[in-house]
Amino acid sequence: MTDRRVVITACSAISPIGHGRDKIVESLQKGVSGVKTLREDELIGRFIHSRVYGTVSDPIEYDFKRQHRKTMGPVAYYACQVAEEVLEQSGLPNEFVTGGRLGIAFGSIHGSPTVQRDIYKIFLGAKDKETYQKIGAVDYLKSMVHTTAVNISKMFGITGRIISSGTACTTSSQSIGFGYEAVKYGLQDAMLCGGADEYDTITVAVFDNLLACSTAFNDQPEKTPRPFDRARDGLVVAEGAGAVMLEEYEFAKKRGAPILGEVIGFACNSNGGDLILPNLEGITKTLQLGLENAEISASEVDLISAHATATKMGDIIEAQAIGTVFGSNPHVVALKSYMGHTMAACGVIETILTLYMMQENFIAPTINLEDIDERCAMVRHVQKLIEHPVTTAAIQNFAFGGVNTSLLIRKLT
């Protein structure tokens, strides 16, 4: 079978800078930050040095039936909401959705920490059988690492394959990449792909202990993170969710589906070494493999959505890798500057924001990038909103554990 073309026919995101296209585009164009003060959690929050968090502020009106709600923690609410919006937007008929040719690739970094926390409280306080029985039959279903994917499958009756990567910051870029491969090689005709993570202070504590979190802007949350800026002092943990519908091109065209863009390439590799430190060789290789997979040259890429978490070393290594592979031609934007690091959702949210920029012919600037670190200066940073067509974009993400991904998308002309 010849490789099939794969297009994106719907997308939706819940993010710290808005839920849905209009609000997100407005935030990007006005340079609005979604970073707020860290909420108190009555547990470990008071010990955390970093007091900032990329927060979903707008209330979401969920309309899920009880038989679905009972197996959902907060992360699954996010996931099912964006999945519902994407299914509706795609216009795929119900018989296709449930027919087995639509699969799901969706994940989170560790299921629902809110539910896990409640389980631990019971474990630690268990003194008798009655306490033990408070652990509900559904607690595992709410908290397990593939809770997002299976709750989506249950809610919408989707019967195709399930892929649920849980590779930290590359979770949803892998979802899109593995979904792309499933459609490209004919294993499925469409894949609903994405990732989600809920508000969680434990993740902040983990990065805080590794000295990777921003602490210098606790009194001015919107001033951090500061990717590529000389004053950057670490990442900001965030919450959010995003989903895209991938479809085989001819199938989408035949049914008159709206085509938002085409996925033209994907690469994923591992550093094969240190699980924390950024790795120039590994990342450089990922970007090269992405171009090879897409069968395009570096000069064809006109926008790069950098992973750029605003850690000291991570940004330098990434800028060097971009400089080596792409030179200084493509514009580079660090979308985490708007909302922090949405963890499992970052790859898909950054893909969606890139699609919006493609459609609206603008490139959002990296906010808080006021004084470019000279060690990151070899690439073409965007510091002011520009009207500019985007035809081909690379979205790159790198995860704890040494996992790297590169996605390439193109506007269909």
Added chain:
Amino acid sequence: MTRQDIENEVRDIFLREFEVENPELDVNLREAYGFDSIDAIDLLLEIEKFLGSELTRDEKKQAMDIRTMRQIIDYIEMLAEKRHAAQG
């Protein structure tokens, strides 16, 4: 404990735990109200609380064929009588 007491309690459980108001006595609960395997496990826990005693594994297995409200009431009535007889 009368059969009516049991029925009232089961209706309370269905409303409180499963958001089902006044379920009919003889309809298939799965088909009519989306009552599934997870609900069945939760229902057994509620029955234990109601009876004030733990169900044995065999008693739980007996519940696997239950499909209707009437069967649930029959089941609890049987358990209550068994416990009453054991106490007497």
